[in-house]
Amino acid sequence: MECYKANELMMGYMDSTLTEDQASKLNQHLRTCASCKEDFLVYNNIMKEFSKAEVIAAPPGFEESVMKKIQSIEFKRNGLFSADSFVCVVWGMFSVLFGLGFILFLYKDAVLETLAAIPYMSAFIATMLPISEFVTSLSNSILLSGEVMLGIITSSRYIVLGIILCLATVQYAMYRKEKLNKHKAG
Amino acid sequence: MEVENLTDYELIQKCINEDNNYFSELVSRYKNLVYSIILRMINDREEANDLAQEVFIKVYKNLHKYYPDYKFSTWIMRITTNHVIDYRRKKKQDTVAIEDVEYELKSDGSPEETYIETEQREALNALLDSLPDMYRIPILLYHKEGLSYQEIADVIDEPLSKVKNRIFRGRRIMKDTLLSSAN
Numbered sequence: 103m104e105c106y107k108a109n110e111l112m113m114g115y116m117d118s119t120l121t122e123d124q125a126s127k128l129n130q131h132l133r134t135c136a137s138c139k140e141d142f143l144v145y146n147n148i149m150k151e152f153s154k155a156e157v158i159a160a161p162p163g164f165e166e167s168v169m170k171k172i173q174s175i176e177f178k179r180n181g182l183f184s185a186d187s188f189v190c191v192v193w194g195m196f197s198v199l200f201g202l203g204f205i206l207f208l209y210k211d212a213v214l215e216t217l218a219a220i221p222y223m224s225a226f227i228a229t230m231l232p233i234s235e236f237v238t239s240l241s242n243s244i245l246l247s248g249e250v251m252l253g254i255i256t257s258s259r260y261i262v263l264g265i266i267l268c269l270a271t272v273q274y275a276m277y278r279k280e281k282l283n284k285h286k287a288g
Numbered sequence: 289m290e291v292e293n294l295t296d297y298e299l300i301q302k303c304i305n306e307d308n309n310y311f312s313e314l315v316s317r318y319k320n321l322v323y324s325i326i327l328r329m330i331n332d333r334e335e336a337n338d339l340a341q342e343v344f345i346k347v348y349k350n351l352h353k354y355y356p357d358y359k360f361s362t363w364i365m366r367i368t369t370n371h372v373i374d375y376r377r378k379k380k381q382d383t384v385a386i387e388d389v390e391y392e393l394k395s396d397g398s399p400e401e402t403y404i405e406t407e408q409r410e411a412l413n414a415l416l417d418s419l420p421d422m423y424r425i426p427i428l429l430y431h432k433e434g435l436s437y438q439e440i441a442d443v444i445d446e447p448l449s450k451v452k453n454r455i456f457r458g459r460r461i462m463k464d465t466l467l468s469s470a471n
Contacts, residue, residue: 109460113456113459116459140467141463141467144463144466144467145459145463147408147466148412148459148462148463148466149431151408151409151412152431152432154409155431155432157320157324158320158323158324158327158328159320159323159324160319160320160322160323160337160340161323161333161337164315164319164323164337164340164341165312165315165316165319167341168311168312168315168341168344168345169309169311169312169315171341171345172308172311172345172348173308175345175348175349176308
C-alpha cells in the first residue's frame with residue numbers, strides 16, 4: 103500500500119470509521135513502513151489527549167448576569183429616552199419648526215404689515231424690514247439658480263434618468279447582499 | 289406545561305410573544321456549550337465569561353431571525369464562533385501565552401504522571417492554539433465538542449468536503465509540528 107493511502111486510513115482511524123479489512127491493511131503497512139508508524143504514533147497521542155477533553159461548565163450565576171443585561175436593554179428600548187424615541191423627538195421638533203418657518207416665510211409681508219399696525223410694535227418692525235427685504239432677495243436668487251438647474255436637468259434628462267437607474271440598481275444589489283449576509287449570520 | 293419540557297423553538301416563540309424571562313431557560317440549556325467553545329478558543333476564563341454573555345445577548349436580539357431549518361444549537365454555535373472570530377480580529381490576538389492557560393486536571397496517577405500529562409496537554413493545547421482558525425475551529429468542534437462533520441459544516445457554513453479537508457489538514461499540521469519539535 104502507498105503511504106498516502108495509509109495516511110487516509112489513519113484519518114479514518116481517528117474518525118472511528120475503519121472497517122476491519124481497512125484496519126488490518128493499515129496494520130500491515132505500519133509493520134513495514136517506519137515513517138508511517140511514526141506518524142501513526144503521533145496521531146495516536148494527539149487522539150488520546152483529545153479524548154480526555156474535560157467538561158467545561160459556565161461560571162455560577164451566568165443566567166442571572168445575562169438576564170440582568172437583557173432587562174436593562176429592554177428598559178432602554180421601552181424607556182422614554184431610548185435611542186429610537188430620541189431620534190423621533192428630534193425629527194418631530196425639526197419638522198414642526200421647519201414647517202412654521204416656511205409658513206412665516208410665505209406670509210412674511212402680510213405678517214409684518216399686521217404687526218406694524220400695532221402702535222407699540224411699529225418701531226421694532228421698522229428694524230425688521232431690511233431683514234425681510236434681504237430674505238426676499240435671497241429667495242429670489244435661490245429661485246433663479248433653481249431655474250438654471252432645472253434647465254440643465256431637463257436638457258440632460260436622459261443622462262439623469264440613466265444615473266438614477268444605475269443608483270437604484272446598485273442600491274438593490276447592496277440590499278440583496280446585506281439580506282444574504284444577514285441570512286448567513288443568523 | 290413545565291418550562292423544562294418545552295422544545296427550544298417553543299421557548300423562542302414564548303420568549304418573543306409572551307415573556308422574555310423564558311430566555312433564561314435557553315441560557316441554562318446552552319451556557320455550557322457556548323462557554324466551553326469560547327474558553328477553548330481564547331483560553332481566558334474572564335474574557336470567555338464576558339464573551340459568552342455577549343453571545344447570549346446577541347442571540348436574544350436576533351431571536352426573531354431564527355428559523356428551525358437548523359437546530360438551535362447549530363445556530364447558537366455559529367453565532368458563538370463568529371463572535372469570537374470578530375473579537376479576536378479586533379484584538380489582533382492570535383496566540384495565547386501558555387502560562388495563561390488554566391487546567392483542571394483530575395488524575396489518580398502519581399505526581400510525576402500528572403506532571404507529564406499536564407505537560408503533554410499543555411503542549412498539545414498550545415499547538416492547537418497556534419493553528420489558524422480555519423483548521424482550529426473544525427478540530428475543536430469535532431474532537432472536543434463531539435460534533436459530526438455535517439454539524440460542523442452547518443455551523444461554519446461551508447460544504448462537508450471542505451470541513452473534512454480542513455480537519456485532516458489540521459491534524460497533519462499538528463503531527464508535523466510535533467514530529468519536527470521532537471527531532
